[in-house]
Amino acid sequence: MIYPEVRNYVAGRFVSTNTDTLEVVSPLDGALLSTMPLSGMNELDEAVKAAQAAFPAWSAMPLKERVQIFYRYKTLLEQNLEELTELVHRENGKTMGEARAEVEKSIELTEFACSLPQLVAGEILEVSAGVECRLEKKPLGVVASIAPFNFPNMVPHWTIPNALALGNCMILKPSEKVPISASRIAELLTEAGLPAGVFNVVNGGQEIVEAICDHPDIQAVSFVGSTKVAKIVYRRATNNLKRCVALGGAKNHLIVLPDANVALTAAGVAASMSGCAGQRCMAGSAMVGVGPVDPIIAKIVEEAKKIIPGQNLGSVISRESKERIEKYISEAEAAGAKVLVDGRNAVVQGKENGYYVGPTIIDFVTPDMAIAKEEVFGPVLAIIRAKTLDDALQIENTSNYGNAAAVFTQSGGLARYVMENASAGMIGVNVGVPVPREPFSFGGWNESKFGTCDITGKSSIEFWTQMKKTTTKWNPEAGINWMS
Structure with missing residues (x-):
């Protein structure tokens, strides 16, 4: 094997499992790159518990402090650009130029997350004499992201920086065809100072996808893949009362x-x-x-x-x-x-x-x-x-389709x-690949996307947060009318 065996990443460390494994093969030349575990509900449950344990302290940290970690993480992506490029090239089969562009897009996505304090500032309004209404965006809790094989570095970054910076804790399930990049992402996030349990990686196939959709303590699921599977994930996740945005195929x-x-x-x-x-x-x-x-x-x-x-x-x-x-x-x-x-x-x-x-x-x-x-x-x-x-x-x-x-x-x-x-x-x-750049969001219509909100940009803020509205009154001398 060219790389060490892929393991799940839970509570800030790589953990071994007793599950069956799957070979990871390079499409460039058929070389054996690694092996990865086929996790199930037990392994997912361990990761969810780690995320739940990390959530209170992480969500209580001010947003401006959380994004400092992503400033450091962005620098680490830049410093490790060539290594990350090589990983994408080997496990996905892209040319080196395409692989480098993918990692550079991940850097841009992380940069957007660093700007979130300027985009999600709370709102406050005096709605009546002495009465104020306040709106704040709060994290959901433990969320999950299911990523495809075609962009092993970039697509995880569609969700990781924004979801985490907004105060959630995440379980990432990478494609079983390209799991190595996800392990390196986990290492770099920890090196940047992300607390243990905030970000976890659980590897596997169909069983782990179904487990994510069914787990009662996962609040939201994002998915990117084929339309056939996107429909299944969306129906199953929402049937279990989760938020879900599922991106499918295109023509x-x-x-x-x-x-x-x-x-x-x-x-x-x-x-x-x-x-x-x-x-x-x-x-x-x-x-x-x-x-x-x-x-x-x-x-x-x-x-x-x-x-x-x-x-x-x-x-x-x-x-x-x-x-x-x-x-x-x-x-x-x-x-x-x-x-x-x-x-x-x-x-x-x-x-x-x-x-x-x-x-x-x-x-x-x-x-x-x-x-x-x-x-x-x-x-x-x-x-x-x-x-x-x-x-x-x-x-x-x-x-x-309608991508x-x-x-x-x-x-x-x-x-x-x-x-x-x-x-x-x-x-x-006159643009053959009209991918919006940040802060504009990525998402299609029709059977190319299921669910509300897009997966990146400003639109993703609504998906990864919930609104808390507070009304306060402190001065009784202001009197009372129908608005107070």
Whole structure:
């Protein structure tokens, strides 16, 4: 093994378990990275008890003092940037550049948490003579975050800094495919001065997810993963009277108009569909070409051919993923679509045991094909032809998903029309991956998100807190009216 065995992190220390273990394999080359425990309800209960024990003192600490820990933690992320980058690269398969960008986004998310004292200051108003009403945001208690494989460092930071800085104590359940980054995050938080029990890591598979949804002392659950599982988690958690925000999958449409800047569009579309090997919920996996856009498609093909597996294109997460992605391509081709760039059967020299799919572009896809409707989660672009912009929007709006949509055009009026009519929570104009930067929040619509509030930014403050309202009166001489 390249790394030590992964263990749960409870009450400020790594703990051994007597559970079964699972091998952690690098998708880059098939190398054995580590093993991790398949925890269950007993292991979760230990972590919840540790979090409960830490909550009174942690929540009583003033917010401005809590965020001092995250200032120190941000510095530690910066100091350990290269090590954390290497971890993401090895366990997820991203290129080093993509892995570094992921950790840098984690730093930005932590920086936002440091600004929380300026964003959650209480409100106070004299509502009548001598009578004041006060509003404060209070933490919920013990909360949980269930993270996916595709961003082992960044997605945990969607929740960790904000939830903890706001006074909660957390249980993190990382993906069983990428658990090593979570262990290092726990170490750095402790090094920054986070008290024992405030942050805990419990590893496992389906059993631990179900246990989190069922545990009576967990107040809120965040989830990021497929729509199928997001629905299950949301229903199960809310059925147990918990708060839940569950982010699911996506089928993001890039609408390309004939007047679009050819070079800008081609670069943006190619990067959107292939970045992180297409394994991100913001990937532009469906392009809707409106009218005569063949010169732009030709340029996209040219750009795609510059993307080389093992060089500027990372691996997909597993052999099963590679087989599933290539099946989508073959089925679309058999149904009459035309493969312009074929990434099937990609092999990287020296990494023959890795899981690679080359950039793939498929033209003349029809809206009824599976590749046009379902989340492929690979470096694959399905091109659908539309006669008018309204036809293109109809294709976008009939999708079950609603994470992101983008339009490429030089017309401000047409861009505004798409902005107003696309059924998605995040919109791009000449931007293929319209991820909002802090303090703007991340979250989609329709079957891309279940629950209220977004998972990051200002919106997340409402999710991780509850409001306490206090009314006070001290001067009886002020008299009494209907407001007092």
